[in-house]
Amino acid sequence: MTEIGRPADATQTDVLIIGAGPSGATAARILAESGIRVICLEQGGWVRRTDIPSQKPERDVLIASSWSPDPNVRNNSWDYPCDVVDSDMHPLNYNGVGGSTVLWGAEWPRFVPSDFRVKSLYSVADDWPFTYEEIAPYYDLLSEMVGTSGLAGDPALPPGLEHSMPPVPIGRIGRKAAEGMNKLGWHWWPSSLAINTKSHGDRGACARWATCMSGCPEGAKSSFDVAMWPAALAAGATLVTEARVREITVDKSGLANGATWFDVDGKEHHTRASSVIVCGNGIGTPRLLQLSTSNLFPDGLANSSGLVGKRLMMHPYVGVVGVYEEDMESWLGPFGSVLQSLQFAETDLDRGFARGAKWCANPIPGPMELLMRYSDLPLEQRTGAAGQAIVERALGRSFEWGAEIEDLPDENNTVTLSPDMVDGSGIPAPKLNYRLSQDSVRNMQWNLERMHEAHRAAGAIETKEIPYMPAIGWHLLGTARCGDDPATSVVDPYGRSHDVPNLYVFDGSVFVTSSSVNPTPTIVAFAARATEHMLETAGDQKVPA
Known part of the structure; x- marks a missing residue:
């Protein structure tokens, strides 16, 4: 166990959340602030700011090992x-409190409206079971909860998007990139980021x-261990670290009744719950x-x-480096x-x-980093x-x-259980x-040609x-997709399992299509919307006996 430690009673709760990344942290905070008893099981631990490699002389060695x-x-043992x-x-990915946001770049773009309707608009893939307009208030809510920086007025997005802080400076490289895009008449805009541009606490x-x-030495980056979990814990949520979940258990009627997990010493525990959220x-x-099999399932x-496990989407990425005559201080972040550019x-x-x-x-x-590109x-x-x-x-x-390519869903792209590989607890690996x-x-090839063109226009x-x-x-998306039809989706538009009415999925698994933008804002907006619906319908929730 780490700083939070094991609570006096981790054997029973109203809601059990598995995973302390962005969606788990978001659900835990909203539920706890609504007076719901919440326990979150996280197989990793807390990362201290002094542990991250960013300010260490041996950083390059550490991020390669x-x-x-x-x-x-x-x-890592986690x-x-x-x-x-x-x-x-x-x-x-990263297993620990805050999940992969511990090592993310904190980009905070939202989907554009068409991303939810690609089947209707282009006869490609499928539509999501809700629209941009339905999820937009939750994008706004999470930007406020996390704290984001950026510049309003991006013509590629619907009006109304605001940030709580001004943007991070685009610097000389941003001005140079914009110069080339302007010559070509192509869209660009300062990035929306979950990064503080003002000190806070x-x-x-x-x-x-x-x-x-590789981690923010200032704590300015809103990784969810610093941006969401403190508020969730202050509201009364319980976080159990170094708790590796082996399976979600069910009762005789097929309702989820908790999870079995191993602690850091390999001792087995079971936490009973009225509802379970997987993140x-x-x-x-x-x-x-897939590990959670039974006679019923x-x-x-x-x-x-x-x-379950099908239609994995991962956002292929390609890039082009441009070298220029002038000094651009291109070691400066973010x-x-x-x-x-959209x-x-x-x-x-x-x-x-x-x-x-x-x-x-x-x-x-x-x-x-430069030589890696060669x-x-x-x-x-x-x-x-x-x-x-x-x-x-x-x-x-x-x-x-760099170009992040929208990855279309394909049932042949899958996550299954490995017949050959296990984790440190002997559980089959994915x-x-x-x-x-x-x-x-x-x-990828088409965008590579355009990126060469953008650099040349800027004077490379x-x-x-x-x-x-x-x-x-x-970006790991799409393996438990949401939808209205139980025959063609795993969970409903609010993350509730069609098969197990007190089991929910709130992470990127629910994605129907991937967009081409970074997914975290949409993941947590979905989680917030789903958690609110969970609270609104709590009186109708089936629970295990």
């Missing part, structure tokens, strides 16, 4: 491994370290549902549709992105593929004197345009079967294409 975003590299031998992309304002994705991400949630919990986010079937991409202009904060070169061309020449030529004078579609390949003297990299799967 014990602080890697890839759990198979990191190999992690579970992932079987990726049959996957074109590798999942990146013990959290400082952004100091532009550009180390967001384990698009890999961890289908894994747990031999194919896994909530899986009468057969869709990182995430300083500005974004110029090519909508579908245009004349391009030869469906859907689109979100662009982001990223800094390159250090020599190792990793496709032969070793002798990127090490020694040759590597030093690259650094001297490009460091501080380059930035990256196995990914994921292949890039030809649609995604065409989408050199461009370097970053090859597609499998280890880029930050």
Whole structure:
């Protein structure tokens, strides 16, 4: 156990939440503030600001090993491994309080209205079971709860979007990126970010370290361990750390009645609950549902549709580095992105593929990050004197345009239980079967050509294409999709299982389509909307005897 420790009674609660990432933290806070007794089980622990590698001299070594975003590299006792031998992309996540937001770039874009209606508009994939207008108030609510910075008035978004803090400066690289986009007549806007630009409590304002994705030394980045959990705990929620859940249990009538879990010493416990909410991400949630078999649910919990673990979406990513003559101080953050473009986010079937991409202009904060973008070169061309020449030529004078590709749902892209790999408690690991579609390949190539063009328009003297990299799967979506029809979805529009009426899923597993933007704002807006509905319908909730 860590700082929160084990409560005096972790054996029974009204609502049991599994996973302390963004959606779990959001649900815990709203429920606790409404007077509901809540226990959250998190298989990782708390990360102290002094533990993160960002301000350490050995940072580059740490983020390639014990602080890697890839759990198979990191190999922390809090992690579970992932079987990726049959996957074109590798999942990146973090198990701990705050989940993967501990190591995220804090980008805070919301879906555009068409993202919820791609079937109706473009005859592609499926529509979501609700509209942008229905979820928009919850985007607003979570921006207020978390604290976001940005600039109102983005013409690519509906009017009315506000932020509680002014944007992080776009800096010289942002101005240079905007210069090229303006020449081409293409959209750009300062990025919306879950980053403080004003000090608040013990959290400082952004100091532009550009180390967001290895932890924020100032506490300015709104990872959910600092931005949401303190309020949830103050409201009375209980958080049990280093609690690895083995299965969700059910009673004789098929209602969820809690979960069985192991503590850090390997001792088994069971927490009984009237309702269970699963917030384990698009890999961890289908894994747990498939582990939770019984006579009533031999194919896994909530899986009468057969869709648990299917339609995995992961947002392929490609980029182009532009090198310029002038010094642009391109080691300054934030990182995430300083500005974004939705110029090519909508579908245009004349391009030869469906859907689109979100662009982001990223800094390159250090020599190792720069050389990583040249990793496709032969070793002798990127090490020694040759590597030093690259650094001297490009460091501080380059930035990256990156394109995040909308990933369409495909039932052949799956999360199942590995027959060969287990975690530290002997529980089967998740196995990914994921292949890039030809649609995604065409989408990536088309956007690569446009990013070269954007750099050239801005005056780049050199461009370097970053090859597609499998280890880029930050966004894990779609494996327990929501919908109105129990035959074609796992949960309803409010995250409630069609099969088990007191079991809910609130994480990115519920996504019907992936959009091309970062998913966290939509994940937590969904969780807030679903939690509110859960409270409003509590009188009708079936509970175990």
